[in-house]
Amino acid sequence: MINNVVLAAEVAASQAAQMSWLVIAIPLASAGLLLLVGRAADKWGHLLGVTASAASFVVGAWAFVDLLSRPVAERVQDVTLFKWIPGGTFDLNMGIRVDQLSLTFVMLVTFVGTLIHIYSIAYMEHDRDRRRFFAYLNLFVAAMLLLVLADSYVVLFVGWEGVGLASYLLIGFWNHRLEYAVAAKKAFVANRVGDVGMIVAMMIMFSQFHALSFAGVFEAAEHASGATLTLIGLALLLAACGKSAQFPLQSWLGDAMAGPTPVSALIHAATMVTAGVYLVVRSGPIFEHTPAARLAVVTIGAITLLYGAIVGCAKDDMKKALAASTMSQIGYMMLAAGLGPVGGIFAIMHLVTHGFFKAGMFLGAGSVMHAMKDQVDMRRFGALNKAMKVTWLTFMMGWLAILGIPPFAGFFSKDKIIEQAFVAPEGQVWQGWVFGLVAMFGAGITAFYMSRLFFMVFQGKARWTDEQHPHESPGLMTVPMIILSLGSVFLGLILTVVKFDEYLAPALVEGHHGEPVMNAYVIMGATLALVVIGAWIAWSKFGSAKAVVPTLPPAADGLVRAAREDLYQDAINDALLVKPGQALVRGATKTDDDVVDGAVRGLAWVFQGMGSLVSRIQNGYARSYAATMLAGVILLAAIVLAGRM
């Protein structure tokens, strides 16, 4: 049954809600200005970018405080900005939906975004294109806020494409290097595959429900057939897979680390890649009535969380290991989002805490790269804890948070997801066991690979190359890291104390808490035990005084080799999609050359041949012409005479 609040969007919007379009407009205007003014803005471009992002945060915070002051039943506010697509019997308005879910995202995006803007001032200081970088970052913030504030699927899609564009531009920011440009293109193409799902979902909604706004679609979904909803759900899942790097469209995220590290932190860890989770949670009323699509979401989430974790274990590139971890954590969120409204709440909660601790760790990685001359190979790190105390400590907070050690942030969100995964739908006890154990086991692997990363970078013996002299980063970089690490420590506790789940629940479909197939305390204990075991194995192999980390990757068995190659995802994509696609294009080109052009060329060849044959008569000798004439006359005379006789 649908919660009435979701549909009753008739409440009058407050002044703050009506002004909340500014959170999108400010960074958008700043991005436009920075791109149009060009080099003349080089001196102050980064300051404008930071100001725009911070102003957006202030407006968002105003709307958020205003929302909290309203009675619970009046918190979902739809604000129509202008009539966008007037179409006779079908009108579509450009509008924003200000509710608990969208404002949660607004706060996350603008707060973390502003911190990363500040960090980037120092990180990009020596890049001559810093202004362009800030323009793109602002463009991203604007698009992401449009995505989460949209009140219809079409407006959401505009933001959806906007973040894809910003992601493409920022991955390829250093596009003078071919492999970076290729990585940007790869991300773009993989995202387009997902977009097909989004478009198909909107087509089905339009043809079946004659509506594209959230209010209209969710109302119609209540009376729609199960098959229609399953189709829409699967199409939306495809879209979410593309954007959130979920199996089988996950291959672009690792390469996306080609972008500058602040980009990896903001777009490819904290916000954009979680848009797929947002989409699934937001479309709760659709998934509510289709267990098949929900099962598909959960399955994809479970596969991806294991996939990312396994890949993360073998990566030596610091950023790629973090990317694999992001993929795995979003797998957790996706799994939770597919479990239903209660799971959805914890998915969003994990998304928020993950946004803090993963962004913090990425900024830490950027700080390490800054100190180590852009080195990313963890085998050349080690013993950085003394050289970079602040980075070490802030990274440690993020590490403890992702491990899920109480009372750090990840414990409160991830443990809830694992517990929810053990809750079986009615009559499907096996689902509770399978997904619960996968989530629990994933936590153990997570503990191993994140500890491996942490120990390889900060503990053990120094394995630096000769020209590296690590030093702590400037304050502009460490302060955002410290703030994010405070979030990694306390955010989970705070969100639990202020009852985030009760705050968010009215924005979603009404759900009911089920009982897990195993006692909740047993689950918590077993998870913690697995985490400690994983971390201990990593310590004994990479962190302890006796551990020796070779500076070159040692020979390894098949699984490790596969994991180093991202479980051959690129090879599989190559064999299944790229090669046949190229063969098809080559075949089409050949057909065009040989058959279509060939026919035209052949025709020309025939007439040319005939022409050159006839032109031999035209030799220019008067006597030969005379002979021809004579022959003609004789022929004519013969014909005339023959006619007479």
Place this chain on the structure above:
Amino acid sequence: MTVSAYLILASVLFTIGTVTVMVRRNSIIVFMGVELMLNAANLAFLAFARMWGNVDGQLAAFFVMVVAAAEVVVGLAIIVSLFRTRRTVSVDDENLLRH
């Protein structure tokens, strides 16, 4: 004298003219061959005119003569200018008509 004798003479003259045009290389000789053919035709015209007692044939002969006179002027002018530019009057050395 029967008409057929005149016609036989005319056809002999025409054949000689034709062969001259076809075989000789010197443009002036070729030109003379052409004149011979024209006059053979004139002879045939006159023979037929006399045979039918009609002046139409004689009229045609006059026209041919006028045209032949004009043609001689143009033709000889071409041959002279050809000789001036290319120092030859052989028809086989000239294939400018190709171009």
